[in-house]
Amino acid sequence: MKIAVLDKDRSQADLICQVLTGAGHACQAFDSGKEMLGMLKKDSCDLLILDWQVADLSGVEVLRRAKEKLPSHAPIMFVTGNSGEDDIVAGVGAGADDYMIKPLRRGELLARVQALLRRAYPSQNGAEQLQFGPYVFETRPGRLLHDGSVIDVTHKEFYLALLFFRNIGRPLSRAYIHEAVWIRETAVPSRTMDTHVSRVRNKLQLRPENGFRLVPVYSYGYRLEKMGAAA
Structure with missing residues (x-):
């Protein structure tokens, strides 16, 4: 599966991609919301992982514009450094399928990504x-x-x-x-x-x-x- 990861900390985005690549996925890291949205104009992804606080766009704006460019069934998970309710409610309300709170735990990250992909692409649950x-x-x-x-x-x-x-x-x-x-x-x-x-x-x-x-x-x-x- 092809996954795009957006995080204001590029090293964090790269680390997430390392975890997902090791599980057999193709992964591309971004630290700019505009750059990731530009990629989505030319290509598509099977799943997005979005940081809720990036420098150039708000989390709601990135999520809304990303959903316009993705197939309707493609899942989006957002990550936030704030464990309070405001970010979580805003993200889920904007259409995110799941969320995680930083710092991310590698095992949980992979498990959540796999669960989202299984639900979104049931016909591909067989052997790739x-x-x-x-x-x-x-x-x-x-x-x-x-x-x-x-x-x-x-x-x-x-x-x-x-x-x-x-x-x-x-x-x-x-x-x-x-x-x-x-x-x-x-x-x-x-x-x-x-x-x-x-x-x-x-x-x-x-x-x-x-x-x-x-x-x-x-x-x-x-x-x-x-x-x-x-x-």
């Missing part, structure tokens, strides 16, 4: 397939296949592998991998991440002769590389 060469990821059951054969992976191994394949050729930092895969865990030892990466490499046989190579990036993280046709 993402294919990368001989590898097929079925995101709903969390099943991974290679040349039609199921690979026995854990939940974290599945999403770690999917994260690498969705970012082929891009170096991923340890911090990024941690935020995307170990969403609810604040402290993950380096050896734990290294062990999971090693298991993904071995189970998926990510070797040059099979078309892909998963390599460490010194003092940074990891990168999945797609080999040339000759390899």
Whole structure:
């Protein structure tokens, strides 16, 4: 699913996108209401997450104008730093489908987003397939296949592998991998991440002769590389 995130703090918007990308969604971050609305003139989204207090537009104005550009069933969730009733009543009254109060908890954020998407798109609750060469990821059951054969992976191994394949050729930092895969865990030892990466490499046989190579990036993280046709 395609999700747009608006937050006056761009680093917060980027963090939300990391969480949602790790769950298999495409995500775009904004810190300007006008910029996000400009994007919606050209493209659509399946769900919006809106900060209620951005610099250039009021929360009500952003929500109202966004709803004019989205399909009627596309859900909108807003976030607010104010736990009082005024913002919440205004947001729900303007047509928001759900809300969260900052600071956001990663696990709850993902659960609420998934619930909104299930209600809005019931016909897509089956297995979504993402294919990368001989590898097929079925995101709903969390099943991974290679040349039609199921690979026995854990939940974290599945999403770690999917994260690498969705970012082929891009170096991923340890911090990024941690935020995307170990969403609810604040402290993950380096050896734990290294062990999971090693298991993904071995189970998926990510070797040059099979078309892909998963390599460490010194003092940074990891990168999945797609080999040339000759390899």
